[in-house]
Amino acid sequence: MVDLIERKRPSIRQLVERLDEARGIRMMAGPPEKIAKNTQTWFEPGAADEFNVMPPFPI
Known part of the structure; x- marks a missing residue:
């Protein structure tokens, strides 16, 4: 990362x-x-079969 x-x-x-x-x-x-x-660009070619939706902050 430093590099x-x-x-x-x-x-x-x-x-x-x-x-x-x-x-x-x-x-x-x-x-x-x-x-x-x-999302569709990942799903249609089979690059992903499910997605997890997470809020942008801790609950």
Whole structure:
């Protein structure tokens, strides 16, 4: 991570997205149509067969 930060100088948002993807978590946000389309692009080719929806904060 330190090497990535030093080389690419990512924003905090980019860094969080990179860390989440490394753990197998895909974050999506936006209007329902955008989330549905994004989910569909994973589901239709068989890249995912189920999804867990988590709130953006601890409950």
